[in-house]
Amino acid sequence: MGIFSDDRANELRALFFESAQEILQALNDDALRLEKAPRDPEIVRDLRRSVHTLKGDAAACGYTDLSTLAHAMEDVLAPAVAERDPDGVVELVLIAADAFDNLLTAYRNHTDPPSTAPLYEKIARLRNPVPVPAFTPEFSWSAAELEEMREAASAKPVWQIALGIDSVCAMPAAALQLAHNVLASTGALLAIHPGATKPGAPETIVAALATEAPLEDLARKLKIPAVIANVHLTAFDPAALVELPVAEAAPQVPSTPAPEAPASVPAANSSQTEHRARDERMAPSENMLRVETERVDTVLDLVGELIIAKSMMHEAVAEMARHLAPGPLRTRATDTLTLQSQILHKLQRAVMKIRMVPVEQMFRRLPRVARDTARAVGHEVNVVIEGGNTDLDKSILDALAEPMMHLLRNAIDHGIEPPEERQRLGKPTEGTIRLDAYHQGNQVVIEISDDGRGIDTARVIQSAIDRGILRPDQAAHLPDEDALDLIFQAGLSTAAKITAISGRGVGMDVVKAVMDRLKGTINVRTTPGQGTTFRLKVPLTLAIIKALLFRINERLYAVPLASVVEILRAQEEEVHLVDNQEVLQVREQFVPLIRLRRIHPGGERRSKIFVIVVNVGDHLWGLVVDRLIGEQELVIKALDEHTINTEIVSGASILGDGRVVLVLGVAEIVEKLGRGQFTSSLRKAEGVQK
Amino acid sequence: MNAPQGMCEVCMEQFPALLRSSDRQPVRHLVVDDSVFARRNLARIIESYGGIIAGEAADGCKAISEYDRTTADVVLMDITMPQMEGIEAAERIVRQHPDARIIMVSSVGYQENIVAALQKGARHFVQKPVKAEVLYEVVKYVMGDAAVSVPLTQAGA
Numbered sequence: 001m002g003i004f005s006d007d008r009a010n011e012l013r014a015l016f017f018e019s020a021q022e023i024l025q026a027l028n029d030d031a032l033r034l035e036k037a038p039r040d041p042e043i044v045r046d047l048r049r050s051v052h053t054l055k056g057d058a059a060a061c062g063y064t065d066l067s068t069l070a071h072a073m074e075d076v077l078a079p080a081v082a083e084r085d086p087d088g089v090v091e092l093v094l095i096a097a098d099a100f101d102n103l104l105t106a107y108r109n110h111t112d113p114p115s116t117a118p119l120y121e122k123i124a125r126l127r128n129p130v131p132v133p134a135f136t137p138e139f140s141w142s143a144a145e146l147e148e149m150r151e152a153a154s155a156k157p158v159w160q161i162a163l164g165i166d167s168v169c170a171m172p173a174a175a176l177q178l179a180h181n182v183l184a185s186t187g188a189l190l191a192i193h194p195g196a197t198k199p200g201a202p203e204t205i206v207a208a209l210a211t212e213a214p215l216e217d218l219a220r221k222l223k224i225p226a227v228i229a230n231v232h233l234t235a236f237d238p239a240a241l242v243e244l245p246v247a248e249a250a251p252q253v254p255s256t257p258a259p260e261a262p263a264s265v266p267a268a269n270s271s272q273t274e275h276r277a278r279d280e281r282m283a284p285s286e287n288m289l290r291v292e293t294e295r296v297d298t299v300l301d302l303v304g305e306l307i308i309a310k311s312m313m314h315e316a317v318a319e320m321a322r323h324l325a326p327g328p329l330r331t332r333a334t335d336t337l338t339l340q341s342q343i344l345h346k347l348q349r350a351v352m353k354i355r356m357v358p359v360e361q362m363f364r365r366l367p368r369v370a371r372d373t374a375r376a377v378g379h380e381v382n383v384v385i386e387g388g389n390t391d392l393d394k395s396i397l398d399a400l401a402e403p404m405m406h407l408l409r410n411a412i413d414h415g416i417e418p419p420e421e422r423q424r425l426g427k428p429t430e431g432t433i434r435l436d437a438y439h440q441g442n443q444v445v446i447e448i449s450d451d452g453r454g455i456d457t458a459r460v461i462q463s464a465i466d467r468g469i470l471r472p473d474q475a476a477h478l479p480d481e482d483a484l485d486l487i488f489q490a491g492l493s494t495a496a497k498i499t500a501i502s503g504r505g506v507g508m509d510v511v512k513a514v515m516d517r518l519k520g521t522i523n524v525r526t527t528p529g530q531g532t533t534f535r536l537k538v539p540l541t542l543a544i545i546k547a548l549l550f551r552i553n554e555r556l557y558a559v560p561l562a563s564v565v566e567i568l569r570a571q572e573e574e575v576h577l578v579d580n581q582e583v584l585q586v587r588e589q590f591v592p593l594i595r596l597r598r599i600h601p602g603g604e605r606r607s608k609i610f611v612i613v614v615n616v617g618d619h620l621w622g623l624v625v626d627r628l629i630g631e632q633e634l635v636i637k638a639l640d641e642h643t644i645n646t647e648i649v650s651g652a653s654i655l656g657d658g659r660v661v662l663v664l665g666v667a668e669i670v671e672k673l674g675r676g677q678f679t680s681s682l683r684k685a686e687g688v689q690k
Numbered sequence: 691m692n693a694p695q696g697m698c699e700v701c702m703e704q705f706p707a708l709l710r711s712s713d714r715q716p717v718r719h720l721v722v723d724d725s726v727f728a729r730r731n732l733a734r735i736i737e738s739y740g741g742i743i744a745g746e747a748a749d750g751c752k753a754i755s756e757y758d759r760t761t762a763d764v765v766l767m768d769i770t771m772p773q774m775e776g777i778e779a780a781e782r783i784v785r786q787h788p789d790a791r792i793i794m795v796s797s798v799g800y801q802e803n804i805v806a807a808l809q810k811g812a813r814h815f816v817q818k819p820v821k822a823e824v825l826y827e828v829v830k831y832v833m834g835d836a837a838v839s840v841p842l843t844q845a846g847a
Binding site: 168169170171173174177178180181224225226227399402510513514517 | 797801814818819828
């Protein structure tokens with residue numbers, strides 16, 4: 001870029017990024033068009049033109065990785081190749097679009113461009129249709145590991161093992177542990193850790209094992225069903241090193257180490273050079289820092305302690321203020337405290353931010369799932385993603401991945417109608433799945449909606465009756481939204497699960513369980529013939545919440561503020577009894593009440609009560625408490641399951657004065673103490689007793 | 691999740707029967723889960739590949755005594771149960787019987803528990819909802835050389 005001034009260069013780059021995004025979109029669109037009209041030479045030419053433009057622009061900006069990749073792509077985007085392997089071309093373009101996107105992101109953020117090796121391999125395979133294994137591991141060992149491997153190799157064959165985690169296995173840590181167990185039972189395990197993850201590629205495990213077990217036995221044992229999909233074994237050769245082949249077509253037989261090799265080269269000398277070479281290759285980009293989550297969590301824990309210490313300080317100063325006449329010292333103390341809490345607040349945000357990742361990370365996996373599912377069931381879908389840059393705690397996002405995949409598959413399998421049916425209904429043959437994410441206060445909302453047939457509530461009710469979940473007389477006056485909630489009932493969805501033809505029908509109760517664990521909520525809206533929307537609401541982070549504190553019989557409790565709709569003060573005589581359920585009239589609605597004194601019976605009856613109105617699954621419930629304390633930020637500590645009845649208690653926190661607050665889960669309260677789901681039908685019942 | 695698809699009868703896939711090679715008997719399973727429904731569901735899957743139920747237990751304590759009684763070939767162990775959790779039950783069984791083949795059965799999102807169970811001697815894990823083809827492969831894997839598969843028609847004879 002030397003010929004331009006910096007300003008000019010930046011301007012040019014901005015323009016490039018803008019147009020590159022358009023090209024990527026065009027690539028995606030055209031690939032999907034080509035999928036529908038395989039072998040169409042016109043579309044192939046369009047694709048080639050787009051890639052060609054990208055190549056030229058990237059080269060002009062000095063982005064050689066991108067332009068070289070685009071150049072290689074151009075070669076295979078020919079009608080003749082599409083004629084031979086139409087699916088392969090579509091696949092390649094989709095993957096390439098992702099790779100281009102990753103490269104662009106890296107350029108924009110000035111980070112190291114990701115490896116594009118797998119893509120080159122795919123291109124090569126398309127050009128010369130010789131089967132090459134898609135699974136190409138990269139081994140990277142620390143100096144200590146190498147040392148150990150070299151030492152072990154003098155006695156036994158040492159294998160470098162790469163295991164590709166099966167895409168159906170959503171638990172990489174469990175996969176790692178199981179692989180560890182299996183390997184340790186087969187030989188001397190020298191090293192094992194997760195492999196470097198390439199964008200879009202499955203997660204891998206790499207390990208080094210010294211064993212005399214035959215290759216076939218090893219490969220068979222390592223092909224752990226439902227956990228490990230690919231096994232790659234390479235003999236470790238202590239003599240030849242540093243640059244390992246990028247791809248091994250077939251496992252090599254381990255050669256017994258030549259005894260003279262180590263002797264001919266001074267050992268210390270050779271290993272030093274090797275290590276240096278390794279270090280340079282492994283050097284992380286200067287702007288990125290990879291840290292174990294554990295370390296970040298420690299910092300977050302300490303911030304939590306600080307917040308507790310802050311409220312202790314706060315109380316001490318308040319106490320002091322009571323004894324001290326107003327003066328400069330008192331003012332200084334309160335001012336300092338205010339400043340300190342501001343900084344603390346920023347610190348907390350900053351630490352939490354480290355754990356935050358864009359929802360995009362999860363969303364971007366979904367279009368492919370959608371495409372595969374749609375293909376499997378013969379439906380046509382288009383996935384629209386919005387709000388991908390909404391940030392969310394990584395652990396929460398990870399936990400949401402599986403439920404989202406379930407919901408997506410369900411939407412495509414059961415929601416979207418077959419193309420013929422859609423045509424008959426006057427809908428576009430291609431169904432639309434919309435994914436969206438956005439912030440709402442201290443929560444993140446993730447939505448997935450389809451424009452399919454909607455949920456047939458009558459059928460849901462009928463199956464609930466068949467399964468004995470619902471009595472026919474209850475069903476008679478069950479509002480639609482309550483009927484919809486039935487799909488989250490264990491028995492019902494399980495029933496759907498085992499009979500679903502695709503074998504993929506899923507327990508919505510499992511989705512619900514994950515949401516409960518995350519202290520999130522899920523609700524569903526459906527319009528017959530027009531579609532269904534699932535809305536998942538999760539807290540931004542699990543560790544610190546805003547809560548409403550109250551007392552029951554002098555004990556302190558709290559509920560998350562996010563679920564509180566309003567707070568009411570009422571007289572006992574305003575409480576009515578409808579069908580043995582206490583209700584309170586709130587404007588034009590009757591809100592069923594739950595007396596939290598049932599947790600702590602006793603205490604004298606007061607004529608004045610406080611009602612915390614909460615929203616659970618789109619229904620209002622009133623929690624009757626003795627006294628309100630106020631709103632406060634609480635640092636949630638996990639509870640030992642054995643010390644406390646955790647059915648309705650979701651966590652505990654310590655206040656500034658050392659008192660313990662139990663945080664109650666609103667959904668759990670309603671489930672355990674409410675009169676079941678169907679009492680809400682009362683709201684629509686007529687004839688309230690006065 | 692739209693209208694529960696589900697009112698039609700189950701057409702479960704048929705698998706080759708898994709037999710123990712030494713005595714040509716079906717693989718005997720101990721099913722541990724506090725949900726009756728889950729146990730029944732697993733039983734159907736097990737029967738679909740010719741396995742038999744040697745025993746059932748609804749909690750960890752019962753699982754241990756049932757294993758002592760039956761020494762089942764394979765134990766399918768739920769993670770969360772009353773009385774004693776699956777991990778502890780698995781640990782105790784393995785301590786007494788190092789050859790016990792325990793497969794943890796878990797819902798999405800209990801990864802730490804699975805890892806702990808694997809560290810304590812469980813042999814494998816499957817995710818709920820359990821799919822027949824997955825369980826078949828997993829049982830076959832943990833049985834290793836002890837099991838052979840035979841087409842169901844012959845196995846029945």
